[in-house]
Amino acid sequence: MVSEKLRLTGKALAFFVPYGGRLLMRRATAVQHRWTYQATPNAKNVVVLGGSYAGVALAKRLVETLPTGYKVVLVERHSHFHYLFNFPRFAVLPGYEHTAFIPYDGLAKHAPKGIFSHVKGTAVSLTDSEVVLSSGEKINYDFLALATGSMQSLPAKVVSTERDEGCRELRAVQDSIKSKDSKNIAVVGAGAVGVELATDIKTFYPDKNVTLIHSRDQVLNSLKGKRLHDYIVPVLKELDIRLLLNERPQLPPGGGVMAGVPGQPLVLNLKSGEEPFDLVIACTGQKPNSKILATLVPGAISQETSRILVKPTLQICTADEHDGPSSRRIFAFGDVAEHGGPRMARAGYFQAEIVLDNILSMIHGEPASSTYVPRWDFEGAIKLTLGGAHFVIYSRDSDASDILIVNKDGKLDLDIADAWKQLGVDIKSAHAPPPTHSPPTDAVAVN
Numbered sequence: 001m002v003s004e005k006l007r008l009t010g011k012a013l014a015f016f017v018p019y020g021g022r023l024l025m026r027r028a029t030a031v032q033h034r035w036t037y038q039a040t041p042n043a044k045n046v047v048v049l050g051g052s053y054a055g056v057a058l059a060k061r062l063v064e065t066l067p068t069g070y071k072v073v074l075v076e077r078h079s080h081f082h083y084l085f086n087f088p089r090f091a092v093l094p095g096y097e098h099t100a101f102i103p104y105d106g107l108a109k110h111a112p113k114g115i116f117s118h119v120k121g122t123a124v125s126l127t128d129s130e131v132v133l134s135s136g137e138k139i140n141y142d143f144l145a146l147a148t149g150s151m152q153s154l155p156a157k158v159v160s161t162e163r164d165e166g167c168r169e170l171r172a173v174q175d176s177i178k179s180k181d182s183k184n185i186a187v188v189g190a191g192a193v194g195v196e197l198a199t200d201i202k203t204f205y206p207d208k209n210v211t212l213i214h215s216r217d218q219v220l221n222s223l224k225g226k227r228l229h230d231y232i233v234p235v236l237k238e239l240d241i242r243l244l245l246n247e248r249p250q251l252p253p254g255g256g257v258m259a260g261v262p263g264q265p266l267v268l269n270l271k272s273g274e275e276p277f278d279l280v281i282a283c284t285g286q287k288p289n290s291k292i293l294a295t296l297v298p299g300a301i302s303q304e305t306s307r308i309l310v311k312p313t314l315q316i317c318t319a320d321e322h323d324g325p326s327s328r329r330i331f332a333f334g335d336v337a338e339h340g341g342p343r344m345a346r347a348g349y350f351q352a353e354i355v356l357d358n359i360l361s362m363i364h365g366e367p368a369s370s371t372y373v374p375r376w377d378f379e380g381a382i383k384l385t386l387g388g389a390h391f392v393i394y395s396r397d398s399d400a401s402d403i404l405i406v407n408k409d410g411k412l413d414l415d416i417a418d419a420w421k422q423l424g425v426d427i428k429s430a431h432a433p434p435p436t437h438s439p440p441t442d443a444v445a446v447n
Contacts, residue, residue, distance in 0.1 A: 033112065043114070047139060052149050053334070054149070055074065055149075056074075058356060061356045063108065067363065070142070071116065073117050073139060075119045075121060076104070088155055091173040092173075093204055098163070098431070102420055107423070131144065143363075146293065147333055148290065148334075152193075155281065156283060164433040185201060185210050186210075187201070187281050188214075189214065190213075192382060196384065200385070203388045211277070213244045213249060214245050225394055228402075260276075288307045288336050297326075299318035308337050309338050312372055313368040313372075314355050314358070331355045341376075347379035350372070353370075376396065381394065388410075390406075392405065392406050393405040
């Protein structure tokens with residue numbers, strides 16, 4: 001029987017050998033572009049709204065390809081790129097949290113002068129030609145790409161827009177978990193964040209009693225991978241993590257990290273009755289950050305999912321397809337869009353290529369013709385940590401065939417240096433912010 005690694009290698013080669021030619025062409029074109037692009041005073045803006053995985057992927061490619069007369073404006077409220085993959089680990093294990101916030105400086109490291117700018121601000125509304133920020137500033141756009149992602153509570157995401165405050169939020173979670181008063185901990189939601197968080201807590205604090213609670217009959221149910229579920233359940237049992245499935249306890253609005261005080265634990269209503277916990281951490285899913293479009297094309301927001309409706313070209317559209325000319329210049333991709341593909345960073349990378357091709361075509365007077373077709377085996381693959389050095393890689397194709405690879409030699413920092421390198425920044429510059437006194441652990445309540 002062919003091994004899992006060989007199967008994965010075969011799939012990768014079948015995809016990346018032809019794709020590799022395109023990558024080489026990209027590099028050659030980028031070098032030539034550096035020498036031919038000329039900054040002009042009245043360059044038209046291609047605005048990328050949202051600087052997480054999908055938005056950054058598009059911004060990097062636009063920097064390499066936009067013709068003279070156009071420039072890239074990345075609008076993002078965060079001062080640094082948030083490397084969300086590592087947030088669950090760094091919310092438990094202290095000393096690494098500052099490395100999860102990566103400067104945006106590297107995006108323009110090799111860019112032609114004048115082609116790129118990062119505007120730190122919060123967009124509050126859109127017009128046919130402008131992005132309006134909370135500061136009152138207005139940014140003109142000729143093309144607009146919405147990569148605003150989704151909203152989640154701690155520890156999946158932080159509220160703060162500045163790095164030092166974001167580090168303090170993660171440290172507050174660390175303190176809550178470490179506290180001597182947090183003996184019984186409930187993690188609600190067994191998606192990727194919940195499973196990673198629960199296994200890390202039990203690995204690094206084996207004296208804690210950890211309960212993982214999930215509303216479905218299968219962990220990571222969105223991946224539809226029973227084989228993955230069947231692997232994870234024994235791992236949870238070996239770590240002495242109690243797993244409760246088909247339970248949907250009522251949580252306070254906002255979720256996040258909720259701590260009781262000594263003598264007054266938090267009570268969850270379970271099928272077996274009321275049960276007290278010292279600390280409850282909600283990891284219960286995402287909410288698309290699509291409301292910005294309601295100010296311009298409200299009909300392009302799905303009534304069922306709140307995601308932005310898009311054509312196969314990833315141009316926004318309305319349910320009745322009566323979209324105006326302005327919407328043809330607006331694209332949506334990544335987690336915020338109803339594109340029919342996986343909601344993974346890797347999918348955002350491939351979607352960014354479709355948006356790029358179509359913007360370039362329209363700049364040159366041609367119709368948008370590149371269409372997005374999901375590749376579930378690559379775009380939907382997941383690397384899931386299961387405590388310490390233990391992780392699995394899982395890939396499921398559209399025909400229900402799957403691959404599961406187990407590895408127990410992972411790094412505690414989850415190879416964060418590689419992420420800095422990908423963003424063009426040296427991790428040696430990741431100086432930790434000055435230590436601050438955390439609030440008393442018996443009073444922590446981060447929402």
